[in-house]
Amino acid sequence: MISGAHVILYSQDAEADRAFIRDVLAFPGVDAGGGWLVFKLPPAEVAVHPTDGPPQHEFHLMCDDLDSQLGEFRSKGVEITRPVSEQRWGRLTAIRLPSGAELPLYEPLHPLAHGL
Structure with missing residues:
Protein backbone atom coordinates (compact mmCIF):
# COMPACT_ATOMS: atom_id res chain seq x y z
CA MET A 1 0.00 0.00 0.00
CA ILE A 2 1.22 3.52 -0.81
CA SER A 3 1.92 5.33 2.45
CA GLY A 4 2.97 8.78 1.26
CA ALA A 5 4.71 10.87 -1.37
CA HIS A 6 8.26 12.19 -1.44
CA VAL A 7 8.86 15.47 -3.30
CA ILE A 8 12.38 16.40 -4.40
CA LEU A 9 13.40 19.98 -5.15
CA TYR A 10 16.71 20.30 -6.97
CA SER A 11 18.59 23.40 -5.85
CA GLN A 12 21.76 25.26 -6.72
CA ASP A 13 22.00 26.23 -3.02
CA ALA A 14 20.48 23.31 -1.14
CA GLU A 15 21.68 24.43 2.30
CA ALA A 16 20.04 27.87 1.96
CA ASP A 17 16.81 26.41 0.60
CA ARG A 18 16.72 23.82 3.41
CA ALA A 19 17.17 26.62 5.96
CA PHE A 20 14.35 28.57 4.28
CA ILE A 21 12.01 25.57 4.46
CA ARG A 22 12.95 25.00 8.11
CA ASP A 23 13.05 28.62 9.33
CA VAL A 24 10.67 30.60 7.10
CA LEU A 25 8.10 28.00 6.09
CA ALA A 26 8.52 26.37 9.54
CA PHE A 27 8.13 22.83 8.21
CA PRO A 28 9.33 20.29 10.79
CA GLY A 29 11.92 17.81 9.60
CA VAL A 30 14.24 14.97 10.40
CA ASP A 31 17.90 14.37 9.74
CA ALA A 32 17.92 11.41 7.36
CA VAL A 38 13.79 15.77 5.00
CA PHE A 39 10.73 17.89 5.82
CA LYS A 40 7.17 17.05 6.67
CA LEU A 41 4.77 18.61 4.17
CA PRO A 42 1.24 19.75 4.77
CA PRO A 43 -1.52 17.54 3.35
CA ALA A 44 -1.00 17.06 -0.37
CA GLU A 45 -2.84 16.39 -3.61
CA VAL A 46 -1.72 15.29 -7.06
CA ALA A 47 -3.31 16.31 -10.35
CA VAL A 48 -2.53 15.12 -13.87
CA HIS A 49 -2.76 17.79 -16.57
CA PRO A 50 -2.66 17.16 -20.31
CA THR A 51 0.23 18.63 -22.30
CA MET A 62 -1.36 25.83 -1.07
CA CYS A 63 -2.75 28.22 1.54
CA ASP A 64 -6.20 29.15 2.86
CA ASP A 65 -5.71 32.94 2.75
CA LEU A 66 -3.20 34.14 0.15
CA ASP A 67 -3.25 37.79 1.23
CA SER A 68 -2.45 36.93 4.86
CA GLN A 69 0.25 34.48 3.83
CA LEU A 70 1.90 37.05 1.57
CA GLY A 71 1.84 39.57 4.40
CA GLU A 72 3.61 37.07 6.65
CA PHE A 73 6.20 36.35 3.96
CA ARG A 74 6.82 40.06 3.36
CA SER A 75 7.36 40.58 7.10
CA LYS A 76 10.09 37.92 6.92
CA GLY A 77 11.73 39.57 3.90
CA VAL A 78 10.60 36.94 1.39
CA GLU A 79 10.49 38.19 -2.20
CA ILE A 80 7.14 37.82 -3.97
CA THR A 81 8.11 37.13 -7.59
CA LEU A 92 -1.76 32.20 -7.89
CA THR A 93 1.58 33.85 -7.08
CA ALA A 94 5.16 32.73 -6.35
CA ILE A 95 7.94 33.40 -3.85
CA ARG A 96 11.72 33.35 -4.27
CA LEU A 97 13.82 30.70 -2.56
CA PRO A 98 17.33 31.68 -1.43
CA SER A 99 18.77 29.68 -4.36
CA GLY A 100 16.91 31.96 -6.76
CA ALA A 101 14.30 29.39 -7.73
CA GLU A 102 10.61 30.28 -7.70
CA LEU A 103 8.13 28.38 -5.55
CA PRO A 104 4.51 28.81 -6.71
CA LEU A 105 1.88 29.43 -4.05
CA TYR A 106 -1.86 29.44 -4.49
CA GLU A 107 -5.18 29.75 -2.69
CA PRO A 108 -7.39 27.05 -4.22
CA LEU A 109 -10.94 27.84 -5.30
CA HIS A 110 -11.55 24.23 -6.38
CA PRO A 111 -12.76 21.40 -4.13
CA LEU A 112 -9.85 19.94 -2.15
CA ALA A 113 -8.86 16.29 -2.28
CA HIS A 114 -6.32 16.27 0.56
CA GLY A 115 -8.96 15.96 3.26
CA LEU A 116 -10.56 12.83 1.82
Missing part, protein backbone atom coordinates in the same frame (compact mmCIF):
# COMPACT_ATOMS: atom_id res chain seq x y z
CA GLY A 33 21.65 10.96 8.02
CA GLY A 34 24.71 13.14 7.66
CA GLY A 35 22.75 16.39 8.00
CA TRP A 36 20.46 15.52 5.07
CA LEU A 37 17.16 17.15 6.08
CA ASP A 52 1.26 18.86 -25.93
CA GLY A 53 4.87 19.39 -24.85
CA PRO A 54 7.28 17.17 -22.97
CA PRO A 55 6.07 15.76 -19.63
CA GLN A 56 7.07 17.85 -16.62
CA HIS A 57 6.32 18.11 -12.91
CA GLU A 58 5.43 21.11 -10.75
CA PHE A 59 5.29 21.69 -7.01
CA HIS A 60 2.97 24.35 -5.56
CA LEU A 61 2.29 25.21 -1.95
CA ARG A 82 4.75 37.25 -9.36
CA PRO A 83 1.73 39.46 -8.87
CA VAL A 84 -1.34 37.58 -7.72
CA SER A 85 -3.32 36.35 -10.70
CA GLU A 86 -6.92 35.22 -10.56
CA GLN A 87 -7.31 31.82 -12.20
CA ARG A 88 -10.45 29.76 -12.71
CA TRP A 89 -9.13 27.29 -10.09
CA GLY A 90 -7.52 29.71 -7.59
CA ARG A 91 -5.38 32.76 -6.83
Whole structure:
Protein backbone atom coordinates (compact mmCIF):
# COMPACT_ATOMS: atom_id res chain seq x y z
CA MET A 1 0.00 0.00 0.00
CA ILE A 2 1.22 3.52 -0.81
CA SER A 3 1.92 5.33 2.45
CA GLY A 4 2.97 8.78 1.26
CA ALA A 5 4.71 10.87 -1.37
CA HIS A 6 8.26 12.19 -1.44
CA VAL A 7 8.86 15.47 -3.30
CA ILE A 8 12.38 16.40 -4.40
CA LEU A 9 13.40 19.98 -5.15
CA TYR A 10 16.71 20.30 -6.97
CA SER A 11 18.59 23.40 -5.85
CA GLN A 12 21.76 25.26 -6.72
CA ASP A 13 22.00 26.23 -3.02
CA ALA A 14 20.48 23.31 -1.14
CA GLU A 15 21.68 24.43 2.30
CA ALA A 16 20.04 27.87 1.96
CA ASP A 17 16.81 26.41 0.60
CA ARG A 18 16.72 23.82 3.41
CA ALA A 19 17.17 26.62 5.96
CA PHE A 20 14.35 28.57 4.28
CA ILE A 21 12.01 25.57 4.46
CA ARG A 22 12.95 25.00 8.11
CA ASP A 23 13.05 28.62 9.33
CA VAL A 24 10.67 30.60 7.10
CA LEU A 25 8.10 28.00 6.09
CA ALA A 26 8.52 26.37 9.54
CA PHE A 27 8.13 22.83 8.21
CA PRO A 28 9.33 20.29 10.79
CA GLY A 29 11.92 17.81 9.60
CA VAL A 30 14.24 14.97 10.40
CA ASP A 31 17.90 14.37 9.74
CA ALA A 32 17.92 11.41 7.36
CA GLY A 33 21.65 10.96 8.02
CA GLY A 34 24.71 13.14 7.66
CA GLY A 35 22.75 16.39 8.00
CA TRP A 36 20.46 15.52 5.07
CA LEU A 37 17.16 17.15 6.08
CA VAL A 38 13.79 15.77 5.00
CA PHE A 39 10.73 17.89 5.82
CA LYS A 40 7.17 17.05 6.67
CA LEU A 41 4.77 18.61 4.17
CA PRO A 42 1.24 19.75 4.77
CA PRO A 43 -1.52 17.54 3.35
CA ALA A 44 -1.00 17.06 -0.37
CA GLU A 45 -2.84 16.39 -3.61
CA VAL A 46 -1.72 15.29 -7.06
CA ALA A 47 -3.31 16.31 -10.35
CA VAL A 48 -2.53 15.12 -13.87
CA HIS A 49 -2.76 17.79 -16.57
CA PRO A 50 -2.66 17.16 -20.31
CA THR A 51 0.23 18.63 -22.30
CA ASP A 52 1.26 18.86 -25.93
CA GLY A 53 4.87 19.39 -24.85
CA PRO A 54 7.28 17.17 -22.97
CA PRO A 55 6.07 15.76 -19.63
CA GLN A 56 7.07 17.85 -16.62
CA HIS A 57 6.32 18.11 -12.91
CA GLU A 58 5.43 21.11 -10.75
CA PHE A 59 5.29 21.69 -7.01
CA HIS A 60 2.97 24.35 -5.56
CA LEU A 61 2.29 25.21 -1.95
CA MET A 62 -1.36 25.83 -1.07
CA CYS A 63 -2.75 28.22 1.54
CA ASP A 64 -6.20 29.15 2.86
CA ASP A 65 -5.71 32.94 2.75
CA LEU A 66 -3.20 34.14 0.15
CA ASP A 67 -3.25 37.79 1.23
CA SER A 68 -2.45 36.93 4.86
CA GLN A 69 0.25 34.48 3.83
CA LEU A 70 1.90 37.05 1.57
CA GLY A 71 1.84 39.57 4.40
CA GLU A 72 3.61 37.07 6.65
CA PHE A 73 6.20 36.35 3.96
CA ARG A 74 6.82 40.06 3.36
CA SER A 75 7.36 40.58 7.10
CA LYS A 76 10.09 37.92 6.92
CA GLY A 77 11.73 39.57 3.90
CA VAL A 78 10.60 36.94 1.39
CA GLU A 79 10.49 38.19 -2.20
CA ILE A 80 7.14 37.82 -3.97
CA THR A 81 8.11 37.13 -7.59
CA ARG A 82 4.75 37.25 -9.36
CA PRO A 83 1.73 39.46 -8.87
CA VAL A 84 -1.34 37.58 -7.72
CA SER A 85 -3.32 36.35 -10.70
CA GLU A 86 -6.92 35.22 -10.56
CA GLN A 87 -7.31 31.82 -12.20
CA ARG A 88 -10.45 29.76 -12.71
CA TRP A 89 -9.13 27.29 -10.09
CA GLY A 90 -7.52 29.71 -7.59
CA ARG A 91 -5.38 32.76 -6.83
CA LEU A 92 -1.76 32.20 -7.89
CA THR A 93 1.58 33.85 -7.08
CA ALA A 94 5.16 32.73 -6.35
CA ILE A 95 7.94 33.40 -3.85
CA ARG A 96 11.72 33.35 -4.27
CA LEU A 97 13.82 30.70 -2.56
CA PRO A 98 17.33 31.68 -1.43
CA SER A 99 18.77 29.68 -4.36
CA GLY A 100 16.91 31.96 -6.76
CA ALA A 101 14.30 29.39 -7.73
CA GLU A 102 10.61 30.28 -7.70
CA LEU A 103 8.13 28.38 -5.55
CA PRO A 104 4.51 28.81 -6.71
CA LEU A 105 1.88 29.43 -4.05
CA TYR A 106 -1.86 29.44 -4.49
CA GLU A 107 -5.18 29.75 -2.69
CA PRO A 108 -7.39 27.05 -4.22
CA LEU A 109 -10.94 27.84 -5.30
CA HIS A 110 -11.55 24.23 -6.38
CA PRO A 111 -12.76 21.40 -4.13
CA LEU A 112 -9.85 19.94 -2.15
CA ALA A 113 -8.86 16.29 -2.28
CA HIS A 114 -6.32 16.27 0.56
CA GLY A 115 -8.96 15.96 3.26
CA LEU A 116 -10.56 12.83 1.82
